[in-house]
Amino acid sequence: MIQFILQLPLWQIIRSFGIVSFILLTAGVCLGILYSFPFWKGITKANMYKLHMYATIAGTGIGFVHGIITVIDPYMPFAWSEVFIPFTAANNPILNGLGTLALFGMLIVILTTDLRNKLKKTLWHAIHMLSYPIFALAWVHGYFLGTDTTSASVRWMYLLCAAAVLLLTAYRLMQGQMNSGRAAGAAEG
Structure with a gap:
């Protein structure tokens, strides 16, 4: 069994898993941003949330395997x-360390999402917003x-x-600013 595994094209598998992981994480972030738009309702919003969670968890899991196979x-x-241990790799310690930090960050985001009913909403939201710098770490x-x-x-894919992510965020x-402006105008009128 071990000999069979070692005969697999591991380097290509590592590279492929890294790319698939990043694409799924991008989909997870984009779906999370889209989910936050106020015009989604009902079953559409529920399905979007499921896809957001699936893409994020799958991307994190595949990213974990991407690192383990090395x-x-x-x-x-x-x-x-x-x-x-971030930044301890003999080869490219900074860039490999950023990948390790991205993985740990995603695990924290996923774990705190599972525990969000036990956390203050502001704390959960602050941790969840770490998805942006975590995405940047994974990108770099x-x-x-x-x-x-x-x-x-x-x-081009990257x-x-x-x-x-940048366009959806903008x-x-x-x-959000338009909604704040409308609310302020309604309060004055």
């Missing part, structure tokens, strides 16, 4: 400590460390994912 990779093996890790970013299509902020 321990058995014969091409560039990592020690367990290099995988789980993948874009600058990923060996596939020499490919134009992979480089850039389009970042653009989607639109959501504008939506």
Whole structure:
């Protein structure tokens, strides 16, 4: 069994899992932003939340496996400590450390979401907003460390994912300001 595993194209699997993880995390973040728009109602909003959770948890899980497989990779093996202790990797410690921090951050966001009924809403919301810097950490890790970013299509994938999150965030902020303006106008009138 071990021999079979070691004969798999582990380096390609690691790279593929990293890309799939990032795409799912991007989908999770984008769906989370979309979910926060006030015009979604009922079953549509409930389904969007389910997709948001599925993409986020699946992306985090695949990202976890992406890191774990590096321990058995014969091409560039990592020690367990290099995988789980940020900035200790012999190869590219900063960029690998950012990936480790992104994983830990996502685990915290997921765990606190599961516990949100036991947390103050402001605390849960503050932790959940860490999804933005966590996404940025994952982006930097993948874009600058990923060996596939020499490919134009992979480089564009990272850039389009970042653009989607930035555009949705900007639109959501504008939506919030418009709603605040309407509420202030209604209070004055």
